[in-house]
Amino acid sequence: MILANVERRLTTFVGGEAVDVEEKSGGLFDADPALIYPRWGEFREWADGIGAKGAGDVAPSRLDAPSPRPPQVFGLVLNYRDHAAEAGLALPAFPAAFTKFPSCIVGPRTPVELAGATSDWEVELVVVMGRRATNTPAVNAWDHVAGLTIGQDLSERALQLAGPLPQFSLGKSFSAYGPIGPWLVTPDELTDPDDLAIRCSLDGETVQESRTSQLIFSVADLIAQLSTVLTLLPGDLIFTGTPAGVGWAREPQRFLTPGQQLISEIEGIGRLTTSFVASGAASAVSTA
Known part of the structure; x- marks a missing residue:
């Protein structure tokens, strides 16, 4: 199943056609996408019953974040070996985590106002939690996942x-510094959710390229180990880490500038397009 936030209304797809969940369910489920995750099991049963599967044709300009108000957001440092190597740092023995504050989370249609002259890109597979996880063993971890996004x-x-x-947390939490999308894809839609091609291009130039099978801590490992410390909640986001190729580690260093376009792609999920504007220009762009 693919779940989308279409102009702030929860939407899925049946036979390639967009289905408004609140309307189709007769009000059983709310239109607000954020409210579906605490009822994920019930919702998934209903969605399977109507034959929700695959994607449909929705303009990217209509899409917002698939989990727009996550209770918690986790970011992982050094979760690809090649990224650790380019940073010149040792591999962690336990997931090295920080938070992106939830107010920075936006969807694919929000122009990002650059906060400074050293803003950098990091494409990541993002896990959206569908069930609470406390001391959850890795073998059961995927049962707690609603889906994946970019x-x-x-x-x-x-x-x-x-x-x-x-x-880390402040430097990664400026307004709109957490774009996710284009939608949520449930794991059963993917041949192998642990091995997906991931890439990022800047103005048409490939700057990052890898596979999620290269994660040091897999999705299941991350859920298992993080949940030994705290409870993961429905709607939470886990940014699972970035492969090599970030601008900060290049020689010479490269950073984002106004007018550039960043395209992030993950096999089986789709494409997230992010545009950048100068400081003070975001409101003008969004109302143009």
Whole structure:
């Protein structure tokens, strides 16, 4: 099943046609996409019953974040070996996590106002939780997943790396620095949800390319280990880490500039397109 946030209304697809969930269910489920995750089991049973499967034709300009108000957002540092190598850092023995504050989460149609001159790209597979997970063993972890989407862990490196202690969470949480989309794809739609091609291009140039099978901590491992520390909640987002190719690690370093377009793609999920504008220009662009 594919689940979309179409102009803030929960939407799925049957036979290639978009289905408004609130209307189709006779009000059993709310139109607000954020409210579906606490009822994921019940909703999934209903959606299977109407034959929800596959995608449909929806203009990207109509789409918003598939989990628009996540209770918690987790980001992973150094979860691809090649990214750890380019950063010159040792591999972690336990998932190295930070948070992107939920207010930075937006959908694919929001222009991103660059917060500074050292903003960087990081394409990531994003897990959306569908069931609470506490001390959940890896063998059962996928049972707690609603689906997968694409994310950009946009990072303003000057603040993120400012001393004496790094500011990962603040440097990665400027307004709109957490675009996700285009929609949520349930794991059963994918041949192997643990092995998906992932790539990112900037103005047509490929800057990152890998497979999610190269994750140091797999999706199941992340859920299992994070849930030993705290409870993962329905609607939570887990940004699973980025492969090599970020601008900060290049020689010379490269950063995002106004007018550029970033395209993030993951096999079986689709494409997330992010556009960038200068400081103060976002409101003008969004109302144009």
